[in-house]
Amino acid sequence: LWVGIAMLLGAVIGSGWGVPHFSALTAGLTGSFEDMAGATWSHNVRFVGAGTIGVAAIWTLGKLVKPVVSGLMSAMAANKARKGGTLHMLPRTEHDIPIGVVGLVMLACFVPLAFLLFHFSSATGLGAHWLPLVLGSLLYIVVMGFLVSTVCGYMAGLIGSSNSPLSGIGILVVIGAALLLVLGIKSQVEASQQQGLVAFALLVTSVVFTVAAIANNNLQDLKTGQLVDATPSKQQWALVVGVIAGSAIIPPILDIVNQAYGFVGAPGAGKEALAAPQAGLISALAQGVIQNNIDWSLITIGAGIGVVLIVIDELLRGTSKGKVHLSPLAVGLGIYLPTSSTLMVVVGAIVGWWFDKRAERSAKPDSTKQLGVLLASGMIVGEGLIGVLIAGIVAFKLLPLQLVGDEFASGPAAWLGGVAFVVAIFLLYRWVERMARKTFA
Numbered sequence: 001l002w003v004g005i006a007m008l009l010g011a012v013i014g015s016g017w018g019v020p021h022f023s024a025l026t027a028g029l030t031g032s033f034e035d036m037a038g039a040t041w042s043h044n045v046r047f048v049g050a051g052t053i054g055v056a057a058i059w060t061l062g063k064l065v066k067p068v069v070s071g072l073m074s075a076m077a078a079n080k081a082r083k084g085g086t087l088h089m090l091p092r093t094e095h096d097i098p099i100g101v102v103g104l105v106m107l108a109c110f111v112p113l114a115f116l117l118f119h120f121s122s123a124t125g126l127g128a129h130w131l132p133l134v135l136g137s138l139l140y141i142v143v144m145g146f147l148v149s150t151v152c153g154y155m156a157g158l159i160g161s162s163n164s165p166l167s168g169i170g171i172l173v174v175i176g177a178a179l180l181l182v183l184g185i186k187s188q189v190e191a192s193q194q195q196g197l198v199a200f201a202l203l204v205t206s207v208v209f210t211v212a213a214i215a216n217n218n219l220q221d222l223k224t225g226q227l228v229d230a231t232p233s234k235q236q237w238a239l240v241v242g243v244i245a246g247s248a249i250i251p252p253i254l255d256i257v258n259q260a261y262g263f264v265g266a267p268g269a270g271k272e273a274l275a276a277p278q279a280g281l282i283s284a285l286a287q288g289v290i291q292n293n294i295d296w297s298l299i300t301i302g303a304g305i306g307v308v309l310i311v312i313d314e315l316l317r318g319t320s321k322g323k324v325h326l327s328p329l330a331v332g333l334g335i336y337l338p339t340s341s342t343l344m345v346v347v348g349a350i351v352g353w354w355f356d357k358r359a360e361r362s363a364k365p366d367s368t369k370q371l372g373v374l375l376a377s378g379m380i381v382g383e384g385l386i387g388v389l390i391a392g393i394v395a396f397k398l399l400p401l402q403l404v405g406d407e408f409a410s411g412p413a414a415w416l417g418g419v420a421f422v423v424a425i426f427l428l429y430r431w432v433e434r435m436a437r438k439t440f441a
Contacts, residue, residue: 010335011334011346048299052303052309071154076099097236118130129185148215152215166216168332173208174286179289182197185197202286352376358433
């Protein structure tokens with residue numbers, strides 16, 4: 001519930017204060033109120049949110065230093081026991097893939113990664129500087145990948161990947177990559193090649209993002225395995241297979257979605273283009289740093305908001321003994337994400353809180369709550385699968401997939417969809433409650 005409230009507060013700050021405030025300060029805005037609000041959010045408000053998220057991410061990194069170091073020491077102790085021949089004395093649930101094997105696999109991954117960086121530098125007109133670009137990028141990926149995956153993975157294992165600070169830390173990663181390119185390469189390239197530097201910064205950032213996303217999945221799976229006494233080493237080998245399978249499946253799916261709808265801001269995007277606010281902000285930050293046209297005052301304002309939120313959060317946690325909190329990271333997300341993206345998160349938080357309150361009156365509250373979580377998880381997965389299915393039909397069909405006229409989409413569709421959603425949620429959660437009473441009676 002408190003994460004949803006934090007995102008709602010962020011939306012109020014962004015849309016209720018940020019948009020009117022910066023619109024009043026900006027001259028030359030034209031068009032409808034909706035267009036002016038959208039332009040203000042795109043050019044001003046989301047950068048304030050980026051500053052808030054950046055400060056929140058740094059604070060999160062600082063708080064996690066101690067538990068992360070403790071976990072690394074534990075892994076090193078297990079490896080020492082393996083080398084000393086005392087592995088049989090460790091519980092089965094402490095058996096991991098040998099750290100030496102992990103190191104060799106990591107070194108092997110550098111070969112295709114170095115080739116990708118070399119090829120990309122040549123394709124973007126930066127081939128004359130391929131050696132410092134490749135070596136510097138590999139070093140940056142190793143250092144930042146280690147830090148980001150450690151922090152994000154720890155948070156994912158602790159409270160789930162949905163609460164991992166990946167977006168916030170990603171902002172720090174892209175700013176760091178862009179600044180290093182400015183310091184090391186920008187003075188040696190022509191102005192016409194700066195777009196190539198932007199693209200290269202985004203490529204490096206995407207690699208670090210991928211590392212962190214895999215860490216999110218791995219640590220969440222390993223945490224689940226720990227709860228059911230699974231053997232970590234066997235899980236880890238299965239996760240390797242999963243990464244390989246995912247790398248083969250995800251690109252064509254994204255290509256299908258791109259062909260069917262496109263993405264906002266990308267070439268060829270139509271009126272049905274899918275919003276990608278995180279990607280848009282990351283791209284804008286890289287471009288702003290490299291081309292030196294970013295308004296750092298907006299980032300500073302956001303950072304100031306982040307500091308205030310951190311103080312408020314710590315005070316709330318201290319006075320309520322951890323029962324009440326206000327996540328600065330969630331508030332930052334609420335500021336920089338459009339309200340259309342955050343609204344349903346808030347609704348979901350309220351619905352989840354309502355269901356948990358009802359579940360506490362059941363015979364087995366914890367088990368009933370878990371059924372509610374499973375239902376919500378199934379809805380997320382189902383929405384994704386149906387979305388990919390529809391995108392595939394649209395992409396491979398010669399004629400548009402249209403059952404009704406355009407006027408229906410702009411009018412009755414929104415109301416019918418909203419009513420259907422509310423009714424479906426109510427009926428599904430009532431069904432879960434009845435099933436819980438029968439199962440745990």
